[in-house]
Amino acid sequence: MTSLRDDRASVAPNPGDDDLTHLSARRPTSTSVDRLAWAVGAARLWLGTEIGAGPGGTHRYQADMRLRVSDRPSIVTFRKAAYIEIGPILPVPGGWEARIAWRASSLAPLFPVFAGTLVARAGELSVSGWYAPPGGSIGRAADWALLHVAATRTGAWLLSELDAAARKSLD
Numbered sequence: 001m002t003s004l005r006d007d008r009a010s011v012a013p014n015p016g017d018d019d020l021t022h023l024s025a026r027r028p029t030s031t032s033v034d035r036l037a038w039a040v041g042a043a044r045l046w047l048g049t050e051i052g053a054g055p056g057g058t059h060r061y062q063a064d065m066r067l068r069v070s071d072r073p074s075i076v077t078f079r080k081a082a083y084i085e086i087g088p089i090l091p092v093p094g095g096w097e098a099r100i101a102w103r104a105s106s107l108a109p110l111f112p113v114f115a116g117t118l119v120a121r122a123g124e125l126s127v128s129g130w131y132a133p134p135g136g137s138i139g140r141a142a143d144w145a146l147l148h149v150a151a152t153r154t155g156a157w158l159l160s161e162l163d164a165a166a167r168k169s170l171d
Contacts (some may be wrong), residue, residue, distance in 0.1 A: 020132055021132070022128075022129075022130055023114060023127070023128065023152055024155075025155035025158075026125070026126040026159075027124070027126070027156065027160060029120075029123065029125050029163045033095040036162065036163070037089050037096055037120065038166065039162055040089060043061055043086060046162075048062045056087060058088070059086055063083075063084045063102075065080050081105040083104075084100070084102045085102070086099070086118065094121045099116075100129070101129075102114050111134060112132055112151060114129055114151070116129015117129060125162060125163060127158060
């Protein structure tokens with residue numbers, strides 16, 4: 001099960017930039033880091049259509065991001081078309097990391113823009129980074145009250161999809 005960090009300390013803005021909020025989601029996995037790296041390389045098969053390569057080996061995908069209302073099976077799932085960019089996989093001790101970013105593909109001013117790092121280590125997947133809640137000070141207040149949970153669950157959804165794609169490829 002995905003661990004969602006919903007402590008208010010994780011919502012604290014980055015020192016020096018009052019407009020940014022930290023996002024962190026983790027997921028335990030039994031999938032090998034090599035298989036997870038394969039799944040990132042094959043993201044067009046599970047994430048969405050690859051719409052181009054960016055600078056520095058970045059790949060851009062058009063995806064249908066999902067937000068389930070709860071961790072348990074839920075009848076309500078929100079969907080939002082988005083662009084997701086994933087950078088090249090770089091080795092780190094015990095695994096790998098890749099830069100990752102996403103933003104809405106329509107109505108962009110109403111949705112946050114995220115930039116961070118996707119990390120795979122033995123037994124764990126994580127995504128961590130910063131996003132700017134839309135709507136200025138009112139948006140930051142809404143983020144603190146509710147939207148941060150939605151942002152964190154979006155990150156958790158991405159980790160779940162990556163893990164499932166890596167496991168499915170083994171079947």
